[in-house]
Amino acid sequence: MALLEVDRLRVTLQTSRGAADALRGVSFALDRGQTLGLIGESGCGKSITALALMGLLPDGARVAGSIRFDGKELTTLDESRLCQLRGDRIGMVFQEPMTALNPLHAVGRQIAESLRLHKGMSGASARAEALRLLERVQVPQARERLDAYPHQLSGGQRQRVVIAIALACGPDLLIADEPTTALDVTIQREVLDLILELVREDGMGLLLISHDLGVMADTVQQLLVMYGGTVVESGPTAAVFERLAHPYTRGLFAARPRLGLARGTRLATIAGRVPELADMPAGCPFADRCERVVDACRAAPPPAVCVGPGHDARCIRIEVLPSTESAR
Amino acid sequence: MNAPLLRVENLAKRYRLPRQRLLAPAPEVQALAGVSFTLQPGKSLGVVGESGSGKSTLARLVMALEAPSAGRVLLDGQDLHRLDAAALRRARSQLQMVFQDPYGSLDPRRTVLQTVAEPLAVLHGAGKAERRERAIEALDAVGLREADLVKVPHEFSGGQRQRIAIARALITRPKLIVADEPVSALDVSVQAQVLNLMQDLQDRWGVTYLFISHDLAVVDLVCDEVIVLQHGSIVEQGRPDELFRRPQHPYTQRLLAAVPGMKARQPA
Numbered sequence: 001m002a003l004l005e006v007d008r009l010r011v012t013l014q015t016s017r018g019a020a021d022a023l024r025g026v027s028f029a030l031d032r033g034q035t036l037g038l039i040g041e042s043g044c045g046k047s048i049t050a051l052a053l054m055g056l057l058p059d060g061a062r063v064a065g066s067i068r069f070d071g072k073e074l075t076t077l078d079e080s081r082l083c084q085l086r087g088d089r090i091g092m093v094f095q096e097p098m099t100a101l102n103p104l105h106a107v108g109r110q111i112a113e114s115l116r117l118h119k120g121m122s123g124a125s126a127r128a129e130a131l132r133l134l135e136r137v138q139v140p141q142a143r144e145r146l147d148a149y150p151h152q153l154s155g156g157q158r159q160r161v162v163i164a165i166a167l168a169c170g171p172d173l174l175i176a177d178e179p180t181t182a183l184d185v186t187i188q189r190e191v192l193d194l195i196l197e198l199v200r201e202d203g204m205g206l207l208l209i210s211h212d213l214g215v216m217a218d219t220v221q222q223l224l225v226m227y228g229g230t231v232v233e234s235g236p237t238a239a240v241f242e243r244l245a246h247p248y249t250r251g252l253f254a255a256r257p258r259l260g261l262a263r264g265t266r267l268a269t270i271a272g273r274v275p276e277l278a279d280m281p282a283g284c285p286f287a288d289r290c291e292r293v294v295d296a297c298r299a300a301p302p303p304a305v306c307v308g309p310g311h312d313a314r315c316i317r318i319e320v321l322p323s324t325e326s327a328r
Numbered sequence: 329m330n331a332p333l334l335r336v337e338n339l340a341k342r343y344r345l346p347r348q349r350l351l352a353p354a355p356e357v358q359a360l361a362g363v364s365f366t367l368q369p370g371k372s373l374g375v376v377g378e379s380g381s382g383k384s385t386l387a388r389l390v391m392a393l394e395a396p397s398a399g400r401v402l403l404d405g406q407d408l409h410r411l412d413a414a415a416l417r418r419a420r421s422q423l424q425m426v427f428q429d430p431y432g433s434l435d436p437r438r439t440v441l442q443t444v445a446e447p448l449a450v451l452h453g454a455g456k457a458e459r460r461e462r463a464i465e466a467l468d469a470v471g472l473r474e475a476d477l478v479k480v481p482h483e484f485s486g487g488q489r490q491r492i493a494i495a496r497a498l499i500t501r502p503k504l505i506v507a508d509e510p511v512s513a514l515d516v517s518v519q520a521q522v523l524n525l526m527q528d529l530q531d532r533w534g535v536t537y538l539f540i541s542h543d544l545a546v547v548d549l550v551c552d553e554v555i556v557l558q559h560g561s562i563v564e565q566g567r568p569d570e571l572f573r574r575p576q577h578p579y580t581q582r583l584l585a586a587v588p589g590m591k592a593r594q595p596a
Contacts, residue, residue, distance in 0.1 A: 041517060185378070186582055186583065211516065214587065214588030217589045218589060257519075260572070263550070263551070269524065
């Protein structure tokens, strides 16, 4: 049994146009020591997946399917039990460290808070542990920084503090939602390397959410590509990049500016735009934007087709896609 | 070689920081420390660097939104920071800006017509009929329709909003567009559409771009020349294909090494 098992997860949100499915049957598993990435564009459901795992969905959201964490079903757990898990067994890192931290409290106190809450530590021992954690996330002059306020730190240091809070109780699962998107590239590299090192040392499972193909290529072992609330392709990261089996994965890859393209090269684009949740078609969610669409694509959601070891794509037209060489 | 459209000479900007103590002198930060370059008409100059490198300060000084501590900004030979109010207003019709966040840069309560035609109303005092006609022309240039004129921003996607922002910049038929991170808030597939559009506009209208971005791949794609800023100074300058293939300065090398996905695809 894996640490985290998500099975046919369906989340229905209340929108201005009535109830709409934000997730339409998402399944995956993640074990301790493994790294898994969720990639996709705005509205694909990657952040909703993270919120569902943490029990932080907006009011009025309905959840079907199952999320099992260490054998325990989370979808039916009440709020107080979820609170005990969050910050203790499940650590979280969000995109914007300035909003994740309380501007009115010194960072040492914010790190100590979860230790006092979840581990029942006294003030002094929680502070000592907070110092150890700040050192572990490589904040320079950690002892002085304990009493610093968030605005006195740089963006990269703030994100290190957020990581220290996430790690405070020694979680089994770390969920990082766009943890480096607000940071400069050189800082991004350092923070990602730090997260990977900590995951390796502690044997946590890492669920990384990002829109950045390059970040994923460098960071995770397994990759799920999401579109329209479904996982359209999943597999070992290297295999997904090699094969680009789903037309959407291929479109994303081709649209990305790469170093070394000649000046003025036109980027490939994906025609049309992401349908609104309420307009999501009954069949393949990508059908309206796909060059290879046939009537059967619109009839029913496509099944997962195996394209390699542990590598699936939800497309019934895979065999007509030429090999990836022509896509590059 | 033609006369440059934009000439920036020894441009510097110091900001005063809040006092740490009541009687101590206020500390200062040198945001821009003597930057010089020229930009030919119809070309694109990329400005790369990290937070605090001075990129956005440079944009604000070129747009004459702030006065420099030293140095000059010459547009078509005119020193923007020495013009009187009326002359600056006339010169401003040649200068437009596109910002990073298409959600924050459009007024949610104003229609597309009001938003796009605003620079005309401010700069030229154009009549209603002319404003509408020019707005349709600008929307057409960015691939939007006349029917969109009466809509408000929330009816559009992020990419479409950025098109509206570009249409607003185009309506005065400016010579220079300063684009400060124009695609960084957009999804990958939308980013590709906006980058293609910006290049089309340059091909068709000869627009000149000062293109500020932290994304080296984007700058490589759309710029004829790049300057690398660090701590307010240019540390390296050149054509992107050469500069990114053989970076000389350690800071440029560090920036390049940090580009995600380079590890996997290094020997290209």
